[in-house]
Amino acid sequence: MSVRKGLSALVGVSLLLAVLAHFNTSLGVAPYLLVLATSVLFWVIQATSWNLLSGYAGYFSFGQAAYVGVGAYAVAVLTGRHGVSYPVSIVVGGLLGALLALITGAIAFRLGSLRGEIFALLTLAVPFILAAFVRINRDIDGGLGTTLPLPAFPDWIGDFQHLIFLLMLAVATLAVGTALAVQGSRLGRGLSAIHDNEDAAEVLGVPTFRYKMIAIVLSGALGGLGGALLAVRNGAVQPELVFTLTVPLFVIVMAVLGGRRHWAGPVVGAAFVTVLQDELAALKLDQWGNIILGGVLVVFVVAAPDGLFGRLRARPWLTVGVFVPVLAGLVLSGQYTELDALLYAMVAAIVVAVVYDRLRPVAAPHRTTPAGAEPAGRTAPSPLSAPQPDSGRDLVAVAGVIRDFGGVRALDDVSLSVGQGEIVGLVGPNGSGKTTLVNLLSGALPPSAGTIAIDGRATVGLAPHKVAHTGVARTYQIPKPFASMTVLDNVAMAVMFGRTGASLPQARLAAADHLATVRLGHLGDQLPAALNLHQRQLLEMARAIAAEPVVLLLDEALAGLNPAEIDDAVAVIRRIHEGGISIIIVEHLLRVLNQLATRIVVLDRGVLIADGEPAAVLNDPAVVRAYLGRQRA
Numbered sequence: 028m029s030v031r032k033g034l035s036a037l038v039g040v041s042l043l044l045a046v047l048a049h050f051n052t053s054l055g056v057a058p059y060l061l062v063l064a065t066s067v068l069f070w071v072i073q074a075t076s077w078n079l080l081s082g083y084a085g086y087f088s089f090g091q092a093a094y095v096g097v098g099a100y101a102v103a104v105l106t107g108r109h110g111v112s113y114p115v116s117i118v119v120g121g122l123l124g125a126l127l128a129l130i131t132g133a134i135a136f137r138l139g140s141l142r143g144e145i146f147a148l149l150t151l152a153v154p155f156i157l158a159a160f161v162r163i164n165r166d167i168d169g170g171l172g173t174t175l176p177l178p179a180f181p182d183w184i185g186d187f188q189h190l191i192f193l194l195m196l197a198v199a200t201l202a203v204g205t206a207l208a209v210q211g212s213r214l215g216r217g218l219s220a221i222h223d224n225e226d227a228a229e230v231l232g233v234p235t236f237r238y239k240m241i242a243i244v245l246s247g248a249l250g251g252l253g254g255a256l257l258a259v260r261n262g263a264v265q266p267e268l269v270f271t272l273t274v275p276l277f278v279i280v281m282a283v284l285g286g287r288r289h290w291a292g293p294v295v296g297a298a299f300v301t302v303l304q305d306e307l308a309a310l311k312l313d314q315w316g317n318i319i320l321g322g323v324l325v326v327f328v329v330a331a332p333d334g335l336f337g338r339l340r341a342r343p344w345l346t347v348g349v350f351v352p353v354l355a356g357l358v359l360s361g362q363y364t365e366l367d368a369l370l371y372a373m374v375a376a377i378v379v380a381v382v383y384d385r386l387r388p389v390a391a392p393h394r395t396t397p398a399g400a401e402p403a404g405r406t407a408p409s410p411l412s413a414p415q416p417d418s419g420r421d422l423v424a425v426a427g428v429i430r431d432f433g434g435v436r437a438l439d440d441v442s443l444s445v446g447q448g449e450i451v452g453l454v455g456p457n458g459s460g461k462t463t464l465v466n467l468l469s470g471a472l473p474p475s476a477g478t479i480a481i482d483g484r485a486t487v488g489l490a491p492h493k494v495a496h497t498g499v500a501r502t503y504q505i506p507k508p509f510a511s512m513t514v515l516d517n518v519a520m521a522v523m524f525g526r527t528g529a530s531l532p533q534a535r536l537a538a539a540d541h542l543a544t545v546r547l548g549h550l551g552d553q554l555p556a557a558l559n560l561h562q563r564q565l566l567e568m569a570r571a572i573a574a575e576p577v578v579l580l581l582d583e584a585l586a587g588l589n590p591a592e593i594d595d596a597v598a599v600i601r602r603i604h605e606g607g608i609s610i611i612i613v614e615h616l617l618r619v620l621n622q623l624a625t626r627i628v629v630l631d632r633g634v635l636i637a638d639g640e641p642a643a644v645l646n647d648p649a650v651v652r653a654y655l656g657r658q659r660a
């Protein structure tokens with residue numbers, strides 16, 4: 028479904044819900060269902076808000092309560108103490124959530140480059156700090172709680188419960204619509220790449236900092252709006268009710284349970300958990316209710332670690348075929364309330380989908396091309412005659428580069444140039460600075476001193492994704508594929524975020540050509556996990572050339588391969604070179620260098636000790652002493 032169709036359907040469903048809610052009494056729907064639906068919508072907003080950064084980009088946050096609290100206190104203080112209107116206060120709540128997210132993101136992503144558990148800890152600290160600030164600040168709360176005046180609203184809305192339902196529905200629609208639109212956009216693809224491997228995403232051209240900032244600010248704005256409506260619903264705000272750990276714990280459970288990689292996952296999770304919790308509370312089981320809730324969640328998370336939505340979507344007819352008859356049967360029996368019937372029908376559909384999936388795993392992705400064949404209708408680029416080295420045009424110009432790591436000088440006054448059509452072998456003993464030089468050339472690390480230019484453009488100081496756009500691409504010694512994307516989409520990502528930029532459908536077409544160049548055309552529909560090491564390294568190469576570089580950096584791309592695979596990889600590298608791309612190859616195998624290199628550069632303890640024709644360099648006594656002697660020993 029296209030984004031536009033998805034958004035239209037979402038708005039349609041929301042309007043239908045609004046109409047049903049408006050006529051709930053005439054339709055015989057119990058009033059408590061409206062109250063419960065309002066709660067579900069609040070959690071849909073929060074789980075969806077959390078998922079924009081933490082689910083899509085994989086940055087696990089424990090700070091959702093900060094947005095809820097800021098939004099809630101904005102409305103409470105503005106309406107309760109300053110007489111500001113509700114609409115303005117609610118918007119300010121969203122804006123303050125966005126501002127808080129902006130500051131958190133700037134600190135975490137720009138100043139600290141925080142990831143993983145350190146990022147989670149930072150986000151955990153924010154609501155604690157805000158709660159303490161609110162308690163000691165009498166203008167906001169002072170520890171006594173803050174009450175809100177009753178909002179005025181037009182008569183056609185009905186009562187307060189209908190008002191708050193409509194407001195929650197509007198913001199939930201905005202939140203889910205945002206998540207849906209993001210998922211289908213370049214931003215969504217970029218966040219997904221960040222989730223899978225942020226370093227690889229950045230060097231392929233994904234502006235990771237910008238994308239994370241957009242995601243966190245959207246998350247903050249939606250979380251703040253939801254918090255603002257919570258204050259309106261409750262009529263009062265207390266620090267311990269909004270800046271509470273319960274908020275992040277619930278949203279995490281909901282999003283993980285429902286599924287984090289799809290916009291609908293948090294919706295399914297929020298609906299299921301809220302209804303289940305309400306049902307258990309109604310049974311008055313006291314602490315047993317929480318134990319049962321926890322147990323049920325554990326069972327479902329273990330049974331469907333990728334999220335319930337994925338399971339339900341994989342078997343749509345089975346899901347509907349179980350849900351509808353169970354719901355109808357229970358309601359018609361007259362022995363169950365609508366809520367009981369809804370919950371049991373949901374559980375039945377989920378259990379059947381999960382059990383069915385475990386008994387009959389989802390079929391392997393459909394192959395679009397027969398194994399071993401290249402994609403239909405397209406042929407591998409015809410081998411061109413190898414471009415002749417052209418010393419007149421420097422594609423890489425490194426001058427006086429120094430790189431220090433604390434007290435270690437990894438590169439010491441290195442100068443090097445690479446012309447069009449060259450394949451330069453970069454060799455040296457372990458720890459001589461080869462990978463550091465590759466990292467400097469790709470922009471992953473800045474030099475401590477010196478200049479670097481790619482195709483005539485100075486790259487020092489540029490973010491790695493901007494360095495990629497000057498025309499340099501790299502592979503990693505240990506391949507870093509995007510695990511959640513097919514082989515074809517891994518390569519398409521590089522086209523989308525490369526120098527030319529392209530829509531996903533266009534990028535997929537170009538990606539098929541690049542896969543053909545590295546002889547992986549028949550594996551386009553597979554996930555990277557299905558590939559062996561050799562194929563993964565070929566995938567790295569396909570992804571790198573898909574960025575349309577002028578120079579390709581191959582960092583030990585043949586490590587760990589058997590002799591036959593090495594020969595195959597050498598043929599692929601030749602093919603890439605014949606396509607007009609200059610290459611710098613870090614390699615220990617002299618056999619490979621003899622076959623490929625037009626020139627060899629030798630590093631020893633960070634110093635460039637030789638640079639010239641392979642035969643001359645490999646017989647240079649200084650090189651033999653520093654490197655080859657040790658190799659031959």
Ligand SMILES: Nc1ncnc2c1ncn2[C@@H]1O[C@H](COP(=O)(O)OP(=O)(O)OP(=O)(O)O)[C@@H](O)[C@H]1O
Pocket residue numbers: 432435436437455456457458459460461462463464
């Ligand atoms: N991130 C880092 N922090 C600290 N020291 C580093 C870092 N990266 C590299 N070094 C140091 O810089 C020196 C050069 O390392 P580098 O990995 O570039 O060498 P190499 O020639 O690629 O080695 P190998 O062949 O083993 O991969 C080594 O002394 C290494 O310990």
